[in-house]
Amino acid sequence: MNPAYTLAPKINQGEKELKLYNAPPSPFGRKVRVCLAETGLSGELELEAAIGTPLDASGMPTDHNPLGKIPCLVLDDGHALYDSRVITRYLNALAGGALYPEEDGLWATLTLEATADGILDAAVLMVYERRCRPEEIVSDTWLDGQWAKVSRALDAIENEWMDHLETKIDMGSIAVGVALGYLDFRHPERNWRHGRKRLAEWESDFAKRPSMATTLPE
Numbered sequence: 001m002n003p004a005y006t007l008a009p010k011i012n013q014g015e016k017e018l019k020l021y022n023a024p025p026s027p028f029g030r031k032v033r034v035c036l037a038e039t040g041l042s043g044e045l046e047l048e049a050a051i052g053t054p055l056d057a058s059g060m061p062t063d064h065n066p067l068g069k070i071p072c073l074v075l076d077d078g079h080a081l082y083d084s085r086v087i088t089r090y091l092n093a094l095a096g097g098a099l100y101p102e103e104d105g106l107w108a109t110l111t112l113e114a115t116a117d118g119i120l121d122a123a124v125l126m127v128y129e130r131r132c133r134p135e136e137i138v139s140d141t142w143l144d145g146q147w148a149k150v151s152r153a154l155d156a157i158e159n160e161w162m163d164h165l166e167t168k169i170d171m172g173s174i175a176v177g178v179a180l181g182y183l184d185f186r187h188p189e190r191n192w193r194h195g196r197k198r199l200a201e202w203e204s205d206f207a208k209r210p211s212m213a214t215t216l217p218e
């Protein structure tokens with residue numbers, strides 16, 4: 001194992017040894033910020049603004065993440081962690097948090113988080129399709145294909161995951177809350193709440209958590 005990647009809890013004496021590259025509208029970055037708030041680590045990181053798209057990575061931390069994506073967490077030894085799921089799992093371990101169950105329930109938490117991240121992947125690609133391509137070649141068929149992924153995943157959550165959401169706060173539920181917030185932010189016209197009453201009710205409560213209310217996308 002590369003010793004540089006071992007868990008080295010060096011959070012003390014107010015020194016900020018960790019640097020998080022992020023942008024305020026990023027939903028994947030918001031997952032990390034909610035995780036920080038829920039584990040009590042919010043004040044322990046230095047935040048570094050990054051900006052970019054798949055067509056322009058000049059404002060992205062490409063020295064640390066060759067994929068040119070955010071969020072990206074740089075450790076005190078200069079090594080970087082990405083993507084958001086790796087960062088949140090690292091921060092939770094660093095804080096001794098309970099956002100990833102140690103034994104019973106870990107695979108459910110990870111699968112729910114992957115489902116929410118998949119919603120975000122599709123929703124972010126829809127934004128890039130409109131923002132990064134000339135208008136005349138934006139594909140409605142492709143946009144609808146991405147939305148179909150979102151829609152199926154939301155139905156699966158409504159039908160299969162509500163007991164989990166209503167009884168647990170973990171990185172799965174945080175990722176779902178963040179994904180729904182992003183749909184409201186970028187795709188309000190698609191009205192994700194339609195036909196998903198239980199999920200909509202859960203979201204309206206979950207959005208009131210201080211960790212969510214203080215990290216709204218800008």
Ligand SMILES: N[C@@H](CCC(=O)N[C@@H](CS)C(=O)NCC(=O)O)C(=O)O
Pocket residue numbers: 025026027028029052053054055067068069070071083084085117124
């Ligand atoms: N799977 C990654 C996705 C991160 C991601 O797509 N971030 C977007 C911003 S929300 C990005 O950096 N986009 C730039 C690009 O795709 O080149 C994660 O979970 O962190």
